[in-house]
Amino acid sequence: xxxxxxxxxxxxxxxxxxxxxxxxxxxxxxxxxxxxxxxxxxxxxxxxxxxxxxxxxxxxxxxxxxxxxxxxxxxxxxxxxxxxxxxxxxxxxxxxxxxxxxxxxxxxxxxxxx
Amino acid sequence: xxxxxxxxxxxxxxxxxxxxxxxxxxxxxxxxxxxxxxxxxxxxxxxxxxxxxxxxxxxxxxxxxxxxxxxxxxxxxxxxxxxxxxxxxxxxxxxxxxxxxxxxxxxxxxxxxx
Numbered sequence: 001x002x003x004x005x006x007x008x009x010x011x012x013x014x015x016x017x018x019x020x021x022x023x024x025x026x027x028x029x030x031x032x033x034x035x036x037x038x039x040x041x042x043x044x045x046x047x048x049x050x051x052x053x054x055x056x057x058x059x060x061x062x063x064x065x066x067x068x069x070x071x072x073x074x075x076x077x078x079x080x081x082x083x084x085x086x087x088x089x090x091x092x093x094x095x096x097x098x099x100x101x102x103x104x105x106x107x108x109x110x111x112x113x114x
Numbered sequence: 115x116x117x118x119x120x121x122x123x124x125x126x127x128x129x130x131x132x133x134x135x136x137x138x139x140x141x142x143x144x145x146x147x148x149x150x151x152x153x154x155x156x157x158x159x160x161x162x163x164x165x166x167x168x169x170x171x172x173x174x175x176x177x178x179x180x181x182x183x184x185x186x187x188x189x190x191x192x193x194x195x196x197x198x199x200x201x202x203x204x205x206x207x208x209x210x211x212x213x214x215x216x217x218x219x220x221x222x223x224x225x226x227x228x
Contacts, residue, residue: 041223043203046215103216105150105158
């Protein structure tokens, strides 16, 4: 079946630094990947849609200069949280469309900014 | 506005018992409905995917039903196990060219106790 690998699973960084999260589709090509943010006991919130070879489409209220998305290949999308602050601490999850109607999620990244 | 409402918000059952989770949606035009299981601190894992013409679909002890007329879906868990403790998320997608604007329910938190 479709597998999406997300790395790292956990990261702790200092306030003001940048953090990069990778999302890879291991056994299929994903022209479109999605990035979500999830706060405790809440559902996933779509942040942006990442399109291979073009600019990402951000949801309303998401700062594109703060959350940089790059989708340089059909199997890799990255999310970089720039100048991270404690309020950016959250659970970030990617997903990719694989197979018929199926969206496969990565295992998530727990970001803690101290 | 597309909405997905899940009920109950949380549920506690004893191991071995059955339970049913509900999902009502207003997403239109409808493409597909997916149920995911999300363990704490992990990404969602797909349980079932149903399109307009499908009324029921099973995946082991999980059985999902869909009534596209009333826009309701249910997820029935049979002979629950402790490992079923998780959040169950209903996701509904409209018919769009990129199929990316899925609407997520807030999830039902299931706790299975011994």
